[in-house]
Amino acid sequence: MAGEKEKSYMCAFCGRWHRESDLTDYCGYRVCWGCLQVETFECEECGKRVPRSEVATFDCDGVEICQTCFDKHYTRCDACGLLLRQDKAHWHTKDGYEHPYCDDCIRELASENDKN
Ligand SMILES: [Zn+2]
Ligand SMILES: [Zn+2]
Ligand SMILES: [Zn+2]
Structure with a gap:
């Protein structure tokens, strides 16, 4: 199936459309990598991704x-x-x-x- 387009989804944070491969699942939402970096971080201790507000x-x-x-x-x-x-x-x-x-x-x- 050449030329089949990858599905796009809206990022739950910025509302922009991204290809599925550019999105990460975060608490059941699809979030783009850029937003994930800005809005969340990975805790060194528990390894969980948590909102920036909880740093x-x-x-x-x-x-x-x-x-x-x-x-x-x-x-x-x-x-x-x-x-x-x-x-x-x-x-x-x-x-x-x-x-x-x-x-x-x-x-x-x-x-x-x-x-x-
Ligand atoms: Zn985004
Ligand atoms: Zn932690
Ligand atoms: Zn000291």
């Missing part, structure tokens, strides 16, 4: 993690804001609460405590 990380973190995974597995250094895995963070009790610290900040904190 819990910043550009400078170098990874993109969804809010659900962040709450479950991640935290931020109390001193410098660095993204940390909860099991890799150094927990230090301050004002009756456990605060997470990165490698550098816990070292600094320890040396400050030594001075006192």
